[in-house]
Amino acid sequence: MLEEKLFSILSPLVDSNVYPDTAPEGTPLPYILYQQVGGIPVQFLEGAGSTVSPRIQITIWSDSRLQAAQLQRDAQRLLVGAPLFGTIAGGAVALHEEALGLRGTQQDFYFKGDP
Numbered sequence: 001m002l003e004e005k006l007f008s009i010l011s012p013l014v015d016s017n018v019y020p021d022t023a024p025e026g027t028p029l030p031y032i033l034y035q036q037v038g039g040i041p042v043q044f045l046e047g048a049g050s051t052v053s054p055r056i057q058i059t060i061w062s063d064s065r066l067q068a069a070q071l072q073r074d075a076q077r078l079l080v081g082a083p084l085f086g087t088i089a090g091g092a093v094a095l096h097e098e099a100l101g102l103r104g105t106q107q108d109f110y111f112k113g114d115p
Helices: 002-013 065-080
Strands: 018-020 032-043 049-060 093-097 102-110
Touching: 002 018, 002 032, 002 049, 002 065, 032 102, 049 065, 049 093, 065 093, 065 102
Parallel strands: 018 032
Antiparallel strands: 032 049, 049 102, 093 102
């Protein structure tokens, strides 16, 4: 399952603080979130179809811009390599949550297979 592979591949970067959608309250920084935000669907004449290339958004939160940027580069390197061979769907976007003191990055990737 894709979620299990994402967790396994990204966990070493952030001491296993990898979560779908949102992190639990009190999660220490840095942490990584993943969320399916679309994909490339396939539909057959018979009507049956599936999403064979899910688009997954990876969001990294830290308290440091430098750390967030480095984690983004490390995550990108891992996600486009074996075993996932993800395809970069766009460049990383810098994030800033001033009220919380968070710095982050967000980037989308396509993966092969059903989510």
